[in-house]
Amino acid sequence: MRTCTFYARNAQEAVTKIREALGPAAVVLQVRKVRAQGIAGLLGRTCMEVVAALPETEPSEQTREVLDQLRRELSELRGLVERQQNAPTPRAEAEVDENHCPPEPGELTAFFIRLGLLPQYARQLAASARLSDARQERVNRRETAAVLRSVLQQVWRDPPPLDPQCLQIVIGAPGVGKSTVLCKWLARLVLRDNQRARVWYADGERPNLSETLRLHAELLGVPEKRMVWDQSFPERECAGEWNFLDLPGLNWKNRAALEAMLQKAEAWGAAQWHLVISAAYDTQLLLEQVRAFSVLPLAGVIVTHVDEAPALGKLWNIPCGTNCSVRFLSGGQNIPGEFNLATPSALGPAVLWAETAISGRDRELDGAGKASAMKAVADL
Known part of the structure; x- marks a missing residue:
């Protein structure tokens, strides 16, 4: 590029x-x-x-050669996996390879702590993990992974659907990347989904001076206008138009100011509030910010800087320790860039989604990756 x-x-x-x-x-x-x-x-x-x-429209010759090589290797791996699946396996060997002793509660707790959960939530999840045949001496590894996966899916909350008739308000502490998130969201709506959008600005405890968002709004052809507190939200110029409100960074420790802002925003009518937090923060700080902003009717959490976090397992503390849902995961500063819907498999760990990945429902793993993933589950 x-x-x-x-x-x-x-x-x-x-x-x-x-x-x-x-x-x-x-x-x-x-x-x-x-x-x-x-x-x-x-x-x-x-x-x-x-x-x-300018984004690259066609891959270079070197890139095409690498892609062709990857396709050939994937084709060979698929053929190898199919041949292994079709080959008869003696029952005794299968039992030795596929079965292991059921993990103890302490081992499950340690597993969830390694994933990134705080100890109190790790113990809660370990207590709810009950294998259907736990009374037997040996259990199936795939069932172990399936039960652990089910436990995480039960605490996962899907965020409420986005409503284009509501004003979309993006809030967060200073420096978490709200402007970048809004730029990516607008690019996704306008360029990918061919939607109409409009951006509004309002001052908070300090003036709103976001130059980056204004520049990208102009590049995308998105109208932008400043909004005054206590002013009724103007009528939309066209049906189905998305309206976004950008606010400067807020002091999340000032509960009275957050409640006062919510009262002022009542003049704007129906709204969906989206909290932006940074994955680079400490787990305890993440939870403190989510809980502090929960005085507002949050419709979801958007996590930025996911590219700077070694693992995203600590984000499981949000559905475990709050009533909030994770909606988007954003990484990097490039626009458009990494801005994806949050899913349980995106938060990890990959070992629990290895089986669904092989079946093509989530992502692809080769035979070696599958064996490595199942071995990790067996190490519980």
Whole structure:
């Protein structure tokens, strides 16, 4: 991907330069303020530095060769798996390979703690994990994985459906990546789903000065306008238009301010509130923020910086320790970029979803990956 750097005095000038040089398909990768060049810089003035690029439409020759090689290897692996599945297996060997002693409650607790759950939630899940044939001396490994998977799925909560008739309000503490989330969400709606959208801005405890969101709104052709507190939400100009409200970072420790904001927002009518948190935070801090913002009627949690977290298992503490649901997982700063619906399998661990992955319902694993995953379950 070839990148270009542009300097402009404001967002409108940056959009014009990007479209003239790269066309409407350009993707903005980074926006920041820098010291202006020349005399303006000597006077202490600043300008916008925007890094943009055109997405690759066709894979390079080297990429095609790698893809062809991967396809050939996958085809060979599928054939090997089919031959192994069709080959008769002696019953005695199957029992030795597939069965193991049922895990003890302490081992299950340790498993969930390694996954990332806090001890109190790990013990609760371990207590609810009851194997159907636990009274037998040996149990099937696949059943062990299925039961553990079922336990996690029971605590998982699907977020309520998104309603385009409601104002979508994105909130969170300063620095968690709310503007990036909104940019990705808008790009998904406008470019992928061909939906109409509009962005509103409002000040909170401090002014809303999000330049990145304004720039991307202009690139996507999304109208944007400032909203005043205590002002009734204006009528939509067209049916089915999504309306988003961007607020500056809020002090999550100030409960009175959050409750006051909720009362002021009543003038806007029906709304869905979305909390943005960072996966790079400590587990305890994540839960404290979710609980603090729960004074608002949260419709879901959006987790950012998932690319910076070594594992996402700690996010299981959210459905275990709060009444909130995880809606989206966002990673990286590129727009559009990683912005996916949250699923139980995305939070892990992969070993529990190995069987569903093989069947194609979740993701693909080769024969070696399947064996490794089932061995990890057997190590409980």
